[in-house]
Amino acid sequence: MTAVVIHDPTLRDGQHAVRHQLGMEALRGYAAAADAAGIPVVEVGHGNGLGASSLQVGRAAVPDDLMLATVREALQHSRMGVFLLPGWGTSDDLRRALKQGADVVRIGVHCTESSLAERHLGFLAEQGAEAHCVLMMSHMASPEDLAEHAARAVGHGARAVGIMDSAGHFLPDDVSERIGAIRAAVEVPVIFHGHDNLGMAVANSVAAARAGAGIIDGCARGFGAGAGNTQLEVLVPVLERTGFTTGIDLYALLDAAEFAERALMPAPPVTDSLSIVSGLAGVFSGFKHQVLEQARGAGVDPRDVFFELGRRQAIAGQEDLIGDVVAELSARGPVA
């Protein structure tokens, strides 16, 4: 039996599904339930990480400091995780998070931009903190490139590295190949974080574990934007049945998931048409609202917009491409 460490970003990545509006009772209640289930790491924060609460991506209901203090207090055994996107969060945010007892700090960068994590990983290494680096939108890079950037992140001080399937584009063979390549390139634990756009989040996570990933992410009821993340309380028993150990208590985990469904989300994630299309196209589903709005205004099929954005390799921050694509498709007129 191989041990796998479960990392639970319900209170961070899940925030995307409720525009970062999780309140104190939700944070406290879920953290306590996850702690009772024996989940090793409970990640908390604004959906876009430390320091990201803003008019541009949405203000969180609870400020970072108070979120961290609340979850910290609710955790007796679980370690507390935080997430930071360079540019959104700063070293000051990291410093404060460490003071508040963050045990695991993840730096997220676009899959080919490990250098953006260098300064933060170096700072965290100096502080003796457990720093992870996750490569986002990882379907946009080859296994070799991912392995190279993972190795660089370890060089910068990361104690674990891995990939996020941010667009929910991977099928299990894709994951096996990429995790295998990273595993061969680094000595530290490898991370996999899935999204369920193509109904493959659990299967992809099992493929990751089999390929040697040591840290796997999952959210209660799949809480997250669009099709959601890997459903944690499904992932854990399936991993156990597949020959991995998680140390998590099944019934307490199911209780935590029921609490989450009741107290955190208006409804569990649904894999709707645009979630599927964004997964197929390999585009971040966070584009959805802007695509819908602009496509409708121009009488263009939003699905065509997603596929064209995929062909152009659009990534978060390139929202201006949506307007270009809509204008171009609109000018082309309906296809015969």
Added chain:
Amino acid sequence: MTAVVIHDPTLRDGQHAVRHQLGMEALRGYAAAADAAGIPVVEVGHGNGLGASSLQVGRAAVPDDLMLATVREALQHSRMGVFLLPGWGTSDDLRRALKQGADVVRIGVHCTESSLAERHLGFLAEQGAEAHCVLMMSHMASPEDLAEHAARAVGHGARAVGIMDSAGHFLPDDVSERIGAIRAAVEVPVIFHGHDNLGMAVANSVAAARAGAGIIDGCARGFGAGAGNTQLEVLVPVLERTGFTTGIDLYALLDAAEFAERALMPAPPVTDSLSIVSGLAGVFSGFKHQVLEQARGAGVDPRDVFFELGRRQAIAGQEDLIGDVVAELSARGPVA
């Protein structure tokens, strides 16, 4: 590229999620949308099949004859499928269904009871109808036993045979092994029908196709009881990406799924705690309401009841076992 035939029981298996209350507009609208998408077979009926509408399992909103006539009229290209469980439906029901233009008739039997399908399969063969036989609760039999019963069904006249993962218990390797065994034992197309209790319905279906299944079932938005069936509009593009052809138009399929979400279901299926437990335990999730009611009355954990029912290999029709298990667990008292 290998062709796979998609069989869509949204208007039959999905009925379980709404206590067989699909109305005329829903039937007509979804059948037309599925037809427009080029779905080869659209199955319709009471959730438990022809002739099953009754006080015991619930009366359908629309009688069989009217359901079939309505769907028949809405289909221009797709073939119409019906389902029959021996004991619930009779030869008379089959005769009427054929008169109303049913093209594909599936006889469902418990996985080790192919003999129960003999008479109906013989009758259908005489009539020149395309008869299928599906082995339900197929996780309860070994690959060898499934292959043997599949071969017998072909001997009785089935032109396709396969398995239903009625409890949603399988993981992909389980499916590969079973489909492979059946494939080696028969010359006719092999069927796979999945449920999503462990988040594996799409992955299991891909495994089935890779192992040689030629007919795969899926329901729009996964419409079905509990965790639901394989999500059709996810299954199709994932099969296509994996190297299979379905002949189905993606956008029209997504439109059909959107219609289904809007007009057929109060909400898409959710994989809740008892769906997961019933999948792990290998128990038909249709037991859920009775388990919940009796367990609560006796102060017993319904999850323990499901796991114990699984150990006792309970199957549909053995609902009296629920009371026995609850009484026994209650007498045992809380475990220290």
